[in-house]
Amino acid sequence: MSTDETSRFVRLKVELVLEISDEEALTGAALQRVAEDGSMPDEERAHAEDAVQEDEAEAIAYLVDPFDLVGDVPGAELVQASWSSEQVDYDPDSPDWDLDEDDGDADDARGADEERA
Numbered sequence: 001m002s003t004d005e006t007s008r009f010v011r012l013k014v015e016l017v018l019e020i021s022d023e024e025a026l027t028g029a030a031l032q033r034v035a036e037d038g039s040m041p042d043e044e045r046a047h048a049e050d051a052v053q054e055d056e057a058e059a060i061a062y063l064v065d066p067f068d069l070v071g072d073v074p075g076a077e078l079v080q081a082s083w084s085s086e087q088v089d090y091d092p093d094s095p096d097w098d099l100d101e102d103d104g105d106a107d108d109a110r111g112a113d114e115e116r117a
Contacts, residue, residue, distance in 0.1 A: 009079070012070070017090055017097070020056050027052060030059035057085040 020026055030052040034045060051058040066081035091097060 010076075014069070016064075017088070018060060019090075023056060026056060026059050026063075030062045033062050055087070057087045061085040 031049060034040065034048045034052060037045070040048065048058075048062065052062055061083065064083065064085075066083055067078055070076065070078050
């Protein structure tokens with residue numbers, strides 16, 4: 001395929017599991033981020049502050065920003081992003097947490113390319 005026939009857009013999927021080691025530090029940082037957001041209306045700010053204090057996952061959502069992850073990638077511009085967070089029961093030995101399960105085809109294709117090289 002020529003460059004003209006391929007998409008110029010790439011979907012990057014990232015899944016992270018974070019362990020909360022200091023709830024107070026996390027909540028404090030999230031509250032500070034909410035307070036410093038000058039574009040947030042007062043009603044939304046009050047809702048955000050309540051959510052951050054009640055749920056560590058909400059605090060994470062206010063602190064992790066996809067724009068920060070890819071903002072310095074040369075030759076690329078972020079055109080759309082969405083993210084969510086939720087509290088989960090984590091068991092690293094469970095097959096449910098096999099992060100490579102969705103990558104089977106990509107790994108196979110990459111392996112085939114390596115064999116040809």
